[in-house]
Amino acid sequence: MSQFDQAFQEQLAAHYLRDDVFVQSVGSLVLPDYFENETLAALVAIQKIYLERYGSCCTLKTYVQVMQRLIAAKKVKVADMLEAKRLLGVVHKDPLSDRQFVIDTIAEFARKQALTNATMGMADALDTDDDTKIAKALAAVEEAKQVGAADTAAAMNFKTSRIERQQKRAQRAAGGYTNGGITTGIPELDNQLTPHRGWGRKELNILMAPPKAGKTAAKITFGLNAARAGHNVFYASCEVSEEIIGERADACVSGVPLKELVKRQAEVDKAVEQWEQNPGLGEFIVQAFPIRTLKVSELTRILKRYEAQGITFDLIIVDYLGIMRPETVYTDKRFGLAEIGQDLRAMGTVFNAAVLTGYQTNRTGTQKAQRNVSDGTDAADDYEVVRTADVLMTINQSVDERAAGEVVLYFSEMRNAESGLRMRFNQNLACARFITGFVGFD
Structure with a gap:
């Protein structure tokens, strides 16, 4: 009964x-x-x-x-x-x-x-x-x-939960508590992405930058780092094919420049094979979609099919928000883009996963990123598009910094972490390695 x-x-x-x-x-x-x-x-x-x-x-x-x-x-x-x-x-x-x-x-x-x-x-x-x-x-x-x-849902009693909070802070101090966060693979960056020590589950994380500034390299780098740490990663590419993402991932893993992959094929194969031997390696699954065709509902259906096969994803990467398709056709493009951002964040909640995507700066933001730093007000089309983000970091790089292989990440709008931080990193975009080392705080 x-x-x-x-x-x-x-x-x-x-x-x-x-x-x-x-x-x-x-x-x-x-x-x-x-x-x-x-x-x-x-x-x-x-x-x-x-x-x-x-x-x-x-x-x-x-x-x-x-x-x-x-x-x-x-x-x-x-x-x-x-x-x-x-x-x-x-x-x-x-x-x-x-x-x-x-x-x-x-x-x-x-x-x-x-x-x-x-x-x-x-x-x-x-x-x-x-x-x-x-x-x-x-x-x-x-x-x-x-x-x-x-x-x-269980409510929190502030008074009686004090001991639990103390224990978690002690674990964080010892580097042993992540609150379920997905590592970026860069300890210095993880430490600033509080309280998760990485990308937060059920949160929307946006990397905003001018065109050709390394957004895709960043997402590949962070995706591979998460997979190496044992997390399952789904990469939805709305801009380039699976083959191109695969080539860039080979360059990132091997450290061989993209233009030398064919000439140094044996070196690349050996490096990728060694990478695959990492214990507990997570999945890194890539699927490409024609530009402006992928809806969040379609992506949700795809992820549900994997879930039915026993594969759940910890990090969902979408490359990128601005070239997805909204569920509803709006006369004003801004409303559709805002809807996509909200739906991506909701999708993260459904799958208990971190969502990482990118977005373009407008012309003013592109100029600011080359001179100082851009921020959320420089979002292409409208600020409303990125307002839903829990983490909004901008990628900034002058001509001289690019030549020197350096990049600055600016913590523009952060829901749970400190805003206004400027972190400088080394990078090697020739090898699709968005970050190769931490330089310091600007």
Whole structure:
């Protein structure tokens, strides 16, 4: 017998129709669609309308009057009045002595029913073969997973959790606690990306730079470093092919310049083979998409297929945000780009992964990056595009710095770390190595 059978649903309806404390506590989790009995669902729908207007439960006599008026106004349909009468008798006989049990169980019930409904919607959408309907159905499934999350999540008691915070700080001081962060492979950079000591899970990290300033080299470098540390990495390239990413990754791993890969093939092969022997090496999977065709919903479906095969990703790299396609076509391009940023961050939450992407600076930002540093206000198109980011770092490099093989990362907008830092690194872009060593703070 199901935990949430008809008897439980009648018990739940009894509290929803009669128990003000229950309604005020968790009433928002009760929806008519969650009830399998059509008549019981209609009775809950009537109560929902009443509660939205009056904010509290009513007597059986008043409820019957409200039901009659709503049926007459054709706002609610009750197909079986005899069943409605029977069910009203059942729910009004309930002693309501099990309130806490129902409150403790409602979140799980609501999530299960929401997922059941969303799954049925997905099946219907797949039958239509309509990408828009499938995308909406997929979004409904992800939304259903979050139903009741706030009610089941553990709250923090500031006073009693003090010891736990002390222990975590001690672990950080010893370099043994990362809060689940994904390493950049550069200890000095990890140390500044607090509190995660790397890219934060469920966070959106954006590298912003002028064109041809090394955004792709940065993402390849950070992706390979994460894989070497044992993390699974998915790299979605919207700009260049899998083959080009593979060639740049070979150069990065081997330290052989891109233009010499063919001439020094044996050296490259040996270096890559040695890299593959690293114990606990994570996956580094690359898939390319035509420019301005990849939607976040499509990327989510791809990642779900890997998840079904038992492969979950810790770091999702998208190269890059500005050339993805929004779910909705907007007259103003800025709205679509802002939507992509928000959807990427939400995707990170769904997969408990860090999301790393890039974005272009505008003309002013390009000039500033060559003279000093650019910041979030220099985002191409509009600042709203990058406002969702938890980490926004800009890549800055003068002509002389590029010739000397140096680059400056500026911590522009940081949700959980210190903003305004300028970190200088050595690099070797000829080998697609975005960072080869730490120089110091500017």
